[in-house]
Each structure stands twice: as C-alpha cells, then as structure tokens.
Amino acid sequence: MAVATQVLQSEWTKIKSVRSTVWTLGLALVVTVALGILISALSKSNFDKLSPKERLTFDPTFTSFAGMGLGQLAMIVFGVLVVSNEYSTGMIRTSLAAVPQRGTFLFSKITIATLLTLAVSMVTSFLAFFLGQAMLGEHKASIGDPGVLRAVIGGGLYMTLITVFSMGIATMLRSPMLSLGILMPFFFLISNILGAVPATKKVAQYFPDQAGRKVMQVITLDDDAPYGPWGGFAIMVLWVVAALVGAYVVLRERDA
Amino acid sequence: MIELQGLTKRYGDKLAVDGLTCTVRPGIVTGFLGPNGAGKSTTMRMMLDLDRPTAGSVHLDGKHYRQLRDPLKVVGALLDAKAMHGGRSAYNHLLCLAQSNGIPRARVAEVLDTVGLTSVAKKRSKGFSLGMGQRLGIAGALLGDPQVLLFDEPVNGLDPEGIHWIRNLMKNLASQGRTVFVSSHLMSEMALTAEHLIVIGQGRLLADTSMADFIAQNSRSYVRLRSPERERLLDVLSGSGITAVTAGDGSLEVDGADGARLGELAARHQIVLHELSPQQASLEEAFMQLTAESVEYHAHSAPAPGPAPGPQPPGSGWGTDWQKKGS
Ligand SMILES: Nc1ncnc2c1ncn2[C@@H]1O[C@H](COP(=O)(O)OP(=O)(O)OP(=O)(O)O)[C@@H](O)[C@H]1O
Numbered sequence: 001m002a003v004a005t006q007v008l009q010s011e012w013t014k015i016k017s018v019r020s021t022v023w024t025l026g027l028a029l030v031v032t033v034a035l036g037i038l039i040s041a042l043s044k045s046n047f048d049k050l051s052p053k054e055r056l057t058f059d060p061t062f063t064s065f066a067g068m069g070l071g072q073l074a075m076i077v078f079g080v081l082v083v084s085n086e087y088s089t090g091m092i093r094t095s096l097a098a099v100p101q102r103g104t105f106l107f108s109k110i111t112i113a114t115l116l117t118l119a120v121s122m123v124t125s126f127l128a129f130f131l132g133q134a135m136l137g138e139h140k141a142s143i144g145d146p147g148v149l150r151a152v153i154g155g156g157l158y159m160t161l162i163t164v165f166s167m168g169i170a171t172m173l174r175s176p177m178l179s180l181g182i183l184m185p186f187f188f189l190i191s192n193i194l195g196a197v198p199a200t201k202k203v204a205q206y207f208p209d210q211a212g213r214k215v216m217q218v219i220t221l222d223d224d225a226p227y228g229p230w231g232g233f234a235i236m237v238l239w240v241v242a243a244l245v246g247a248y249v250v251l252r253e254r255d256a
Numbered sequence: 257m258i259e260l261q262g263l264t265k266r267y268g269d270k271l272a273v274d275g276l277t278c279t280v281r282p283g284i285v286t287g288f289l290g291p292n293g294a295g296k297s298t299t300m301r302m303m304l305d306l307d308r309p310t311a312g313s314v315h316l317d318g319k320h321y322r323q324l325r326d327p328l329k330v331v332g333a334l335l336d337a338k339a340m341h342g343g344r345s346a347y348n349h350l351l352c353l354a355q356s357n358g359i360p361r362a363r364v365a366e367v368l369d370t371v372g373l374t375s376v377a378k379k380r381s382k383g384f385s386l387g388m389g390q391r392l393g394i395a396g397a398l399l400g401d402p403q404v405l406l407f408d409e410p411v412n413g414l415d416p417e418g419i420h421w422i423r424n425l426m427k428n429l430a431s432q433g434r435t436v437f438v439s440s441h442l443m444s445e446m447a448l449t450a451e452h453l454i455v456i457g458q459g460r461l462l463a464d465t466s467m468a469d470f471i472a473q474n475s476r477s478y479v480r481l482r483s484p485e486r487e488r489l490l491d492v493l494s495g496s497g498i499t500a501v502t503a504g505d506g507s508l509e510v511d512g513a514d515g516a517r518l519g520e521l522a523a524r525h526q527i528v529l530h531e532l533s534p535q536q537a538s539l540e541e542a543f544m545q546l547t548a549e550s551v552e553y554h555a556h557s558a559p560a561p562g563p564a565p566g567p568q569p570p571g572s573g574w575g576t577d578w579q580k581k582g583s
Pocket residue numbers: 267270271272290291292293294295296297298299441
C-alpha cells in the first residue's frame with residue numbers, strides 16, 4: 001500500500017532526527033559490551049576458584065552477555081521514548097492528523113523502530129560475544145560450537161523483543177515516566193527476584209525476559225525449565241504480540 | 257466546506273459539545289467564537305478525528321476525515337502551537353509530515369519561507385519563541401496546500417506584527433476560495449478578520465450569522481442623558497417624537513439620536529442636564545451578552561468602573577456559580 005510506505009519513510013525521518021535515539025541505542029551497546037568484557041575477564045581470573053560443578057556448568061557464551069541485564073534498560077528507554085515522546089510533546093495530535101489510520105501509524109512507527117533496534121542489537125550481541133570470549137582465554141567458546149551461533153543471534157533477538165514489548169506498553173500507558181517506572185524495575189529487579197525465589201520461580205519462568213533469555217544460553221545442565229531455547233523464545237514472542245495487540249486496540253479508539 | 261451534524265462530545269458526565277449543526281463555507285473566513293471552555297477546541301479535534309464524537313458527524317468536502325488518503329492535502333490545521341517534538345529541527349518536523357502524505361520535499365522549504373522561518377530551519381524547535389512555534393505550526397498547516405484550514409486561536413501569544421500577518425494570511429487563503437475556520441474568544445479580533453460567525457457557549461450553538469448582520473444587530477449607538485428633572489425630560493422627548501428608555505441607574509438612553517439635537521432640545525425647555533454622552537455598545541459587549549448565560553468560568557472581578565451597559569451576566573460570582581454547576 002502506497003500510504004504505508006509514505007508513513008514508514010516519515011517515521012524513519014522522525015527517529016533519525018531526535019538525539020535520544022543515538023543516546024539510548026549507543027548506551028545500550030556500550031553498556032552491554034563493556035560490562036560483558038568486564039565480567040568475562042573477572043570470570044577468567046576467578047575460574048580456578050570455582051567448584052567442579054560450577055566449572056561444568058560454566059557457560060562462556062552467556063557470560064559474555066552478562067551486560068545485557070543492564071544494557072536492556074537503555075533499550076527499554078529507547079522503546080518507551082520512541083512512542084511516548086509523541087504524547088509528552090503533544091506531537092501525537094500532529095502525527096494522527098497527518099495519518100488518521102491509526103493502525104498504519106502505530107505499526108509503521110513500531111516497524112521502523114524495530115528494524116533499527118534489531119540492527120543495533122545484533123551488532124551488540126556479536127560484539128559482546130567476540131570481545132567477551134577474547135577475555136575468557138582458554139575457557140572461551142567458539143562461534144562454531146554447537147548452539148553458540150544460535151545463542152548469539154538469540155541475544156540480538158532478545159534485546160529487540162524487549163524493546164518492542166516496551167513500545168507496546170508505552171503505547172498503552174502514554175506517559176514516559178509511568179512506562180519506565182513500571183518496565184525498568186520489573187525487568188531489572190522484580191523479574192529476577194521472583195525468578196530466584198523457589199516459590200515464585202514456576203511462574204516467573206514464563207515472564208518475557210526469563211523465557212526469552214533461554215535462547216542465549218548454550219550450557220543448560222542444571223536447568224529445569226519446561227521449554228527449550230526456541231520454546232522460551234516463542235513464549236517471549238507471545239508476550240510481545242499481546243502487548244502489540246493491546247496497543248492497537250487501545251490506540252484505535254482512544255481520544256488523542 | 258465543513259459540515260457538522262448533531263456533533264456531540266461527552267467526557268464522563270461533562271457535555272463539552274452539544275448537538276452542534278452548522279456548515280462552514282469556502283471562500284470566506286468563518287470565526288468560531290465562544291468563551292473559555294465553550295467547546296471550540298474539542299469541536300476542532302473532532303473535525304480532525306483526534307477525538308471521537310459521542311454522536312453526530314463531521315464531513316469535510318463530503319468525506320470523513322479518516323477516509324482521506326493524504327489528509328494534509330485536504331485539511332491543514334493549527335491546533336496547538338506546541339504539538340511538536342522540541343528536539344527536532346523545524347525542517348525535519350515539516351519533512352516527516354510531508355513524507356507521511358506524499359508531499360514533495362521542496363514544499364518544506366517553500367512553507368518555511370512563507371512563514372519566515374528559513375533562517376532557523378535547522379534549529380531545534382525547543383528554542384523557538386511562542387510566535388516562532390506558532391509560525392511553524394502554520395507552516396505545517398499550509399504544507400499540503402489544503403482547501404480547508406482550521407486554526408485554533410492562532411493569534412495567541414503573537415506580537416502586533418504577527419497578529420497582522422496572520423490576519424492577512426487568513427484573508428488571503430479565503431480569497432483563494434479556501435475554507436478558513438478560525439477560533440477565538442476575542443470578538444474584536446474576529447470583527448477584523450471573519451465574514452461569518454459561529455458562536456457557541458457550553459457546547460451549544462448560540463449564533464450562526466454573517467458578520468455584517470451581527471454588527472448591524474449588535475453595535476447599538478445611543479446617547480445617555482441624565483437629568484434631575486427626568487420626568488419632564490421624558491415628556492419633552494416624547495413630545496418631539498423621540499423614544500427614550502430608562503436605564504437601570506436612572507439615566508435615559510436614546511437610540512441612534514444626535515447628541516447636539518438633544519442638548520438643544522433640553523436647553524429650549526430649560527431642563528438641567530447632568531450628563532449628555534454618546535455611547536457605543538461594542539461588539540465585545542454584544543458577544544458577552546450573547547454568551548453570558550453560558551459562561552462557565554466567571555472571574556470574580558472588582559466592581560466595574562462606572563455603570564456597564566447591557567445586563568450583567570446572571571450569577572456572575574462564585575457564590576451562585578457553584579450552585580448552578582452542581583445542579
Ligand atoms: N480530554 C478531556 N477530558 C475531559 N474534559 C475535557 C477534555 N477536553 C475538554 N474537556 C472539557 O470540555 C469543555 C470544552 O473544552 P474546550 O477545550 O473544547 O473549550 P474551548 O472552547 O476550546 O476553550 P478555550 O477558549 O479555553 O480554549 C471544557 O469544560 C473542558 O474542561
């Protein structure tokens with residue numbers, strides 16, 4: 001449809017022309033990679049102190065992704081701002097007056113932001129992997145090892161999906177502060193805490209981030225999750241789809 | 257041409273727009289007047305399908321807004337000067353709008369030139385003054401060279417030069433055969449720009465009339481007379497075939513009379529006059545009178561200096577107002 005290509009182009013101009021795009025995406029990359037390098041280096045120097053069981057379950061690939069827990073927060077900020085900037089600045093009225101077909105507006109915006117996120121996330125994931133492995137020395141994994149390439153690509157997909165999920169939530173909530181106030185503590189703290197407590201683990205393992213993280217792991221010996229890497233990924237995709245459907249349903253009828 | 261049919265908007269239990277039916281015609285500037293909270297902005301948002309009508313409909317050249325393929329080529333609107341991302345440059349703001357409606361890039365530079373923002377095109381709009389923001393909003397409205405233009409209080413925050421510029425712009429657009437619909441709460445402003453008037457109060461249509469008719473009907477000129485011998489003066493006046501009405505404060509008002517003639521008449525009969533003053537009820541007063549019943553937010557003003565012509569708005573004080581609203 002001709003109209004959709006116009007709107008995609010317009011959204012690309014929008015995303016390029018604000019500074020927060022470079023800031024948040026750049027921060028996500030730097031934090032993820034730098035922290036991955038740091039933790040990989042620490043793991044190497046500590047490797048001798050690990051117990052035999054810990055050595056057996058040591059996952060060099062996942063270790064190099066250790067920065068993602070923090071880096072994803074910058075991605076969440078990007079995802080939230082892309083959407084809620086429209087509301088906090090009042091631009092939404094100008095935008096919807098220009099594109100009154102709200103589905104076209106929403107999905108064009110999300111498509112452009114997703115493609116950009118995907119590109120940055122993949123670069124981030126591969127950089128974090130290769131630089132992290134370089135730090136690990138003799139304990140490193142190779143990209144050709146079974147499951148490793150899947151995990152590295154999975155790392156890029158995971159970051160992308162977390163961002164898209166944030167866009168869906170931000171569309172429903174409109175306010176950037178409210179969206180960040182819910183998403184950041186949830187993904188940084190609450191989900192991890194609930195995932196660590198045995199009583200709530202059964203539920204928490206179905207949270208989008210916990211399920212999605214599975215695809216980034218290569219060595220999963222002591223893991224009792226009822227799904228495999230792509231199974232966990234599929235659960236995360238379901239969450240994202242639900243958030244997007246919710247966003248569309250809310251936006252379609254809401255007064256701008 | 258804009259056609260409103262029974263347009264209604266309810267926010268919770270607040271009826272913001274109440275069964276508005278009217279037509280805005282091309283080729284002239286139509287002024288949309290109403291006091292604060294009358295529902296002007298809400299009506300304009302519904303015209304652009306930003307807010308969903310509770311009932312009724314808006315047709316723009318026969319179509320619903322949402323049916324328009326490239327709406328900016330049909331309708332241009334300035335609703336809120338700040339409806340833009342402050343971190344984006346003026347040029348990029350207009351470019352993303354242009355692209356979304358398949359408007360050629362060259363048009364962006366053209367409208368920037370029209371509104372006089374070429375020199376700051378690459379600057380982020382965050383740093384713009386109110387007037388510059390307003391101009392950028394107008395550039396956005398003109399972008400698609402639309403036949404219908406909506407402006408919500410466009411002169412807000414503009415300096416006299418800017419106001420003059422907007423006034424001429426609107427008249428020019430109308431003279432090119434476009435439909436120009438502009439809201440304001442200043443009657444005096446509209447008297448200078450608009451040829452047709454639509455007045456609303458509390459969401460309801462109060463008047464739909466040409467400016468000329470409104471002025472003819474409402475700009476009453478009269479002479480105020482004050483005399484200690486009022487009864488005798490009344491007799492003398494009626495003896496000469498002049499009708500005078502007694503105003504609330506005891507003075508007499510004679511419509512459309514010549515002050516000199518009244519003075520001579522009084523002198524001939526040796527009647528002492530304490531006052532003889534020509535008066536002109538302004539359009540603003542006529543407008544206030546028209547909307548008095550529906551004014552929602554009365555300011556509690558100090559007693560007006562001198563007797564104000566025309567009846568006071570009923571219940572113009574907090575004391576009675578909250579009772580009215582609560583009911
Ligand atoms: N989103 C909203 N939610 C609830 N009430 C609203 C909303 N928008 C407007 N209203 C109410 O509807 C009424 C009409 O508001 P509107 O902004 O349309 O008036 P207006 O004529 O533009 O006033 P002004 O001259 O002050 O701009 C007001 O009482 C306002 O409080």
